[in-house]
Amino acid sequence: TQLLEQSPQFLSIQEGENLTVYCNSSSVFSSLQWYRQEPGEGPVLLVTVVTGGEVKKLKRLTFQFGDARKDSSLHITAAQPGDTGLYLCAHNQAGTALIFGKGTTLSVSS
């Protein structure tokens, strides 16, 4: 199993701060997906990164796929309470389903 390590595990910040969370592995991936899960709900896809070095933006969220396609980061600018949730990275492993990292729990207080 190709493991995905996410860090930090927990992050508690004030509204308006910037933050970065990481998803790392020793394996090379053809693509990575990022999901956000809010309390009481299922995970929802934010973005898929496919090309090494790729940067994708989703409003205040910036996703980057490492040049070697072994890691990815999510940067949030001026965090808001609505950004609170569990952020999960995931990849499709051949012969099985989408495999998830253990996630970063983000809490943004106003």
Add this chain to the structure above:
Amino acid sequence: DTAVSQTPKYLVTQMGNDKSIKCEQNLGHDTMYWYKQDSKKFLKIMFSYNNKELIINETVPNRFSPKSPDKAHLNLHINSLELGDSAVYFCASSSAGEVNSPLHFGNGTRLTVT
């Protein structure tokens, strides 16, 4: 309209009982999944079905038996429930023919075994 719906949302039962969770998707997807999320929020694949056929069974105890009557439904029956089965169970669906097809999740069933 809810894309992936699962019932019930909460399930509280005693050890040794048998229970079922139902899942339906109206997205026209051909692949459905069951995931288990433990108390530490780790989301782990249990089963995957493609066109009603089981394609993935990730070393889940035999007490767990999925059933897919058609492409739009995937139910999960659990026999002889144990304390360690307490978790949130998520149903999801995707399209096998779509490159990097995202998973669409239901809102989970929180199972508590006492």
